[in-house]
Amino acid sequence: MFTDVDGGNILRTLSEAKKTYGNDIVFLCSFSNEDMIIFDTICRNDLDIDIYTIDTGRLNQETYEFIDQVSRDYGVRINYLVPDADALSSMLANHGPQSFYESVEKRKLCCKIRKVDPLSKLLSNKKAWITGIRSEQTIERKNSSKVEINNGIVKINPLIDWTYQMVLKEVEKRKLPVNKLYKMGYRSIGCEPCTRPLYPEESERDGRWWWEGSSKECGIHTSNLGGGS
Numbered sequence: 001m002f003t004d005v006d007g008g009n010i011l012r013t014l015s016e017a018k019k020t021y022g023n024d025i026v027f028l029c030s031f032s033n034e035d036m037i038i039f040d041t042i043c044r045n046d047l048d049i050d051i052y053t054i055d056t057g058r059l060n061q062e063t064y065e066f067i068d069q070v071s072r073d074y075g076v077r078i079n080y081l082v083p084d085a086d087a088l089s090s091m092l093a094n095h096g097p098q099s100f101y102e103s104v105e106k107r108k109l110c111c112k113i114r115k116v117d118p119l120s121k122l123l124s125n126k127k128a129w130i131t132g133i134r135s136e137q138t139i140e141r142k143n144s145s146k147v148e149i150n151n152g153i154v155k156i157n158p159l160i161d162w163t164y165q166m167v168l169k170e171v172e173k174r175k176l177p178v179n180k181l182y183k184m185g186y187r188s189i190g191c192e193p194c195t196r197p198l199y200p201e202e203s204e205r206d207g208r209w210w211w212e213g214s215s216k217e218c219g220i221h222t223s224n225l226g227g228g229s
């Protein structure tokens with residue numbers, strides 16, 4: 001199994017991971033600031049790691065514009081994971097297009113169909129994936145480490161021990177493009193109906209599913225991916 005080699009150098013971690021897993025490793029990108037650091041490292045160094053994003057169909061217009069912009073500017077192909085048409089259409093027919101506001105159960109069903117299942121399907125054919133999560137983001141991520149294994153699939157989190165300030169500094173240092181939503185007060189990039197800008201005293205995931213008192217996770221970092229979610 002891949003073990004981290006770098007002590008903080010993202011490029012070395014990603015290069016080593018690519019060497020270990022070849023075409024069986026993917027990067028899952030939400031186009032957050034964290035993910036742009038990884039995205040930039042992959043593209044600038046021609047690491048040849050396939051980049052995927054989950055298109056739930058409910059992202060902010062600003063995010064779609066941003067994906068277009070960076071894909072053009074970097075000259076890189078973005079692969080889209082989309083929900084299964086039958087599952088989506090059945091959920092919409094049974095519960096309507098805004099059922100996520102009605103209960104935690106219905107919100108989780110929507111996240112499962114639009115995010116977790118498409119990712120799980122991709123990972124069932126891969127050996128490893130790279131994410132931009134940080135441990136300070138949620139309770140569930142607190143005990144995550146730089147390299148994890150779940151259901152036989154290796155998950156590499158190069159920024160796991162970074163603070164938000166470190167992310168901002170790196171974004172500035174590399175002069176990375178930034179999703180407009182950050183200027184509008186967002187600190188987390190997600191689906192438009194389920195994410196809002198933050199008030200000053202709130203922590204970074206408080207803008208996700210703010211009407212719930214439950215977990216600030218959609219399931220992609222907490223489910224058994226690759227073998228059924």
Ligand code: SF4
Nearest residue numbers: 100110111114191194
């Ligand atoms: S974040 Fe909201 S819209 Fe997006 S998949 Fe989850 S419940 Fe559905």
